[in-house]
Amino acid sequence: MKPIETHQFNETFAVLKPDLSVDTVAPSPTLYERLNADYGGFKGHTLVSVHEFGEPWGSWERHPAGDEVVVLLSGRVTFRIRLDQDEARVELSTPGAYVVIPCGQWHTAETQVPARLLFITPGEGTQHESAS
Secondary structure (H helix, E strand, O other): OOOOOOOOOOOOEEEEOOOOOEEEEOOOOOHHHHHHHHOHHHOOOEEEEEEEEOOOOOEEEEOOOOOEEEEEEEOOEEEEEEEOOEEEEEEEOOOOOEEEEOOOOOEEEEOOOOEEEEEEEEOOOOEEEEOO
16 A cells, blocks of 8 residues: 655646556656557546746647646636637636636647646646647
């Protein structure tokens, strides 16, 4: 049995495995490459992470393996979500507010103030494209 420990999201993220056990991983510039290599393409795994940003994302992303839950911890952020020929805009402005990004939908985020968010991401097959 693993010892019971506390963690800080700025130091470790949580990987929820298919058997619902949890591994912890340190954030790094190569995190997503490591997750793919260490967890078989991240098939059946979910990443629980916290990210902070103070400007619009420079890319769009989508997660074909499932819905993504994003919870606002502080700040204010607007998510842009491509829905077929339309685009939805969802603003999170109250700590604790969250959005469910539907499986496979391209999305990006915009903010002009520092924002901190909790992400629950089905990582298998995640794709990115430039925002420009």
